[in-house]
Amino acid sequence: MASDSQIVTCPSCGTKNRVPVAASGKPSCASCKAPLPWLTIADDRSFAKVVLESKVPVLVDLWAPWCGPCRMVSPIVERMAAQYAGRLKVTKVNVDESPAVARDYDAMSIPTLLLVKGGKVVDRMVGAVPETQLTQFVSRSVT
Ligand SMILES: [Zn+2]
Structure with a gap:
């Protein structure tokens, strides 16, 4: 079951912050106020709250543990959270x-x-893609 919050280390100052998977605002560091990467997990139970009700655009990665291409694209997807923090x-x-x-x-x-x-x-995009293509995909919708 997906957790309601997770610990995120601030990329600017190293402070550990507890970040909720769903919130009305955007997560920022309690110490230095820098925007924090917002990397979350959702399932059938929490999808509406975490994704559909989000006030900021959401990049959703539909994956499975047995899927090789998913494992290739997963770290790239996770880097988008840092690259587009806030x-x-x-x-x-x-x-x-x-x-x-x-x-x-x-x-x-x-x-x-x-x-x-x-x-x-x-x-939407299907298949494992290189990082440049995923960045283009995100930047089409996120400014
Ligand atoms: Zn900070």
């Missing part, structure tokens, strides 16, 4: 544990990457 939330969804999300978002082949804004999928 502007993007990154949410990983294990489709094996989240059959409703997999069905609703048509994750027939994985990894499937979704860009969700205001509860709507505005862009």
Whole structure:
């Protein structure tokens, strides 16, 4: 089951911050106020709260542990959280544990990457892609 918060180390000052998976604002460091990377996990139970109700755009990574290409793209997806800190939330969804999300978002082949804004999928990409292509995918929707 996905946790409601996680510890994120501030990239600017090293302070450890507890960051909720769902919040109305954007996470920032308690010490230096720098925006924090927002890397979260969601499942069928929490998807609406974590992704659809998010006030910031969300990059959703639909993946599974047995999927080789997913493991290739996973660190790249996670780097987007740091690169777009304060502007993007990154949410990983294990489709094996989240059959409703997999069905609703048509994750027939994985990894499937979704860009969700205001509860709507505005862009999607299937397959492991290089970092430059993923950056282009995100920057089309996130300024
Ligand atoms: Zn800090």
